Amino acid sequence: MPEKRSGPKLNEPEWLQRSLDRYLAWGLLFMVVLIVAFPLYRLREPTLRADAKAEQQVNYVKTGGELFSQNCSSCHGKQATGGSAPTLNSKQFLSTTSDNQIALIVTGGISGSSMSPWSLDYGGSLTDEQIRQMVTYLRTLEPNAPSVPDWRTGAKAP
Numbered sequence: 518m519p520e521k522r523s524g525p526k527l528n529e530p531e532w533l534q535r536s537l538d539r540y541l542a543w544g545l546l547f548m549v550v551l552i553v554a555f556p557l558y559r560l561r562e563p564t565l566r567a568d569a570k571a572e573q574q575v576n577y578v579k580t581g582g583e584l585f586s587q588n589c590s591s592c593h594g595k596q597a598t599g600g601s602a603p604t605l606n607s608k609q610f611l612s613t614t615s616d617n618q619i620a621l622i623v624t625g626g627i628s629g630s631s632m633s634p635w636s637l638d639y640g641g642s643l644t645d646e647q648i649r650q651m652v653t654y655l656r657t658l659e660p661n662a663p664s665v666p667d668w669r670t671g672a673k674a675p
């Protein structure tokens with residue numbers, strides 16, 4: 518003979534049972550909402566990311582341009598067209614130098630020249646992010662950069 522179980526359930530008043538059922542129903546509903554919401558969010562996520570990236574790009578270019586005119590244009594010229602220092606707005610320079618290379622040069626400077634290290638790590642005044650912002654700015658010049666094969670001679674270029 519199976520033993521007759523006497524669980525607490527048998528003693529539950531009816532109102533408590535109803536209340537538990539309601540909680541259970543709400544719980545199920547929330548679960549369904551979450552199950553539907555996550556894939557929807559995932560569908561939208563690439564767009565959100567792309568938007569955020571585009572916005573960051575716009576901000577980087579703007580800030581980078583300001584940083585460049587404050588810190589670099591005295592030697593490299595306004596709009597990087599060259600001065601006492603190389604013309605950075607040069608098709609030849611930009612197409613042969615990667616973002617990382619430019620960032621490294623700006624970070625560590627060029628010893629034996631007036632191009633000093635700009636990174637805070639090397640006694641300069643700029644953060645890594647500010648340097649990246651300037652690189653982003655310089656990169657935007659590339660599509661319209663004039664041909665300046667002797668970019669290293671700066672404004673003295675013919």
Ligand code: HEC
Pocket residue numbers: 585588589590591592593601602603605610619622623627629630631632633635651668669
């Ligand atoms: C005091 C003048 C001076 C300032 C200010 C200056 N530079 Fe320079 N920069 C130079 C000189 C000079 C060179 C070339 C050094 C050499 O090749 O011997 C140079 C070289 C460079 C190069 C390498 C160019 C090449 O031909 O490979 C980059 C990139 C550069 N500078 C970026 C910057 C940026 C960005 C800033 C602003 C944060 C800046 N510079 C500020 C003087 C300056």
